[in-house]
Amino acid sequence: MPYVPAPVSTGLRALSAVAPPLAVRAAARAFWYVGPPAAVRPADRGVHERSRRGAVDVDGERVVTYRWGDRRAPAVLLVHGWKSRAARFAGLVDALEAAGLGVVAFDGVAHGDSSGRRMSALEHQAAIRAVHDAEGPFTAVVGHSLGALAAGLTLADGLPVDRFVSVAAMTGFDAIAESFLRLVGMPAALHERFCQHVERTFPGDVRDVRARIDLLAHPVPEGVATLFVQDDDDRMSLPAGAPLLHAAVPGSELLTTRGLGHNRVLDDPAVVAAVVAHVTASRPATVRR
Incomplete structure (x- = not known):
């Protein structure tokens, strides 16, 4: 936002x-x-600093990439939201690594350590494709907020992954x-x-x-196992959109939480566990508060 x-x-x-x-x-x-780039939170700094960094070009802008874990392991791509950065996924990075997965993330155009002055969902899509070409393939994608919207649209365009987790996505x-x-x-x-x-x-x-830019008109393909995560107290991505996204993808799952809002949902241990369970092909448990 x-x-x-x-x-x-x-x-x-x-x-x-x-x-x-x-x-x-x-x-x-x-x-x-966009405003000034979000700083790396103290709680996320250890994960941020131990990443292996690279960069890709996205329409003339330098987009910084991060990788964790064994390069030979199946990899998960993490896509952050507006006014955020890759390091915001630190808790999930740790959990995915512990599950034996590789992890790749990036700072979107005009975010984090990447260059640029503005970013839309379309530019975020271009970055996803560029990172996939440079660091993929990926077995799963996890997106938050605008990152979930952009990732879902890129999957609809044919990005080849098996599983998808959308956290606090807007419909379009x-x-x-x-x-x-x-x-x-x-x-x-x-x-x-x-x-x-x-x-x-x-x-x-x-x-x-x-x-x-409409994830209801261009939904995630049915062949991609999809989990939608939405908090009932989210003031940015309104909760009413999550059931619509869920209904647009037959066979998808909807996990709801309460009291976490738009960003703290990424830090919740139960949500992190459900995301890891989903991308490792287990069925996530329903989380309610």
Whole structure:
């Protein structure tokens, strides 16, 4: 989710009341602002520092990659979300290594130690494909937030993996816009106008953005064993989207939690255990709080 400083949110709310067209244009500019890269948390630093690092080129940007574990072992790709970085998966990295798997992750464009100034789900998809070509193949992909959305869309496009875990995914472009407007305090009445403006001015003259960034219209293939994880108290990826994603992928599983929110779900031991169980082909237990 785009980073918007409090004074900017206050200004957008005021503009929405007196000059909606200007508010939409200003909000669209704020929508692309990534802000300073997230720092590596102290709890994640040990995992971060013992990784084997590399880099791939993604449309002229240097995307930093990380690998852990035995290169000969089946590997899992981890895809982080907005305003995050690869190290945020540290607890899961440890657990996957302990299960005998190799692990690969990367800092998305304009995130972590990678270069760039902005990132969309489409650019995250391009990074996933580039990392797959350089570090794959992968037996499974685990994505969080925007990373889960981008990973799911890339699987729909044919990325060859056996298993997928989606943690706190948004359903698509419109869901991202809805959450953004809600979090900055702009009225829902401006949703359609905002979406049209962002789509019309999307970087790179990309066409049909709303149709392309839609995990319900382009679901994960049935042949990919899929687990959706969603917390009931997530304020960014609203819980109502998870059952829709689950229903769009016949045979998929839905694991629900409570009280963990959007990010802490990645640190929960029971969730980590369920993710590892899924990617190692065991059936995950339902986790409820």
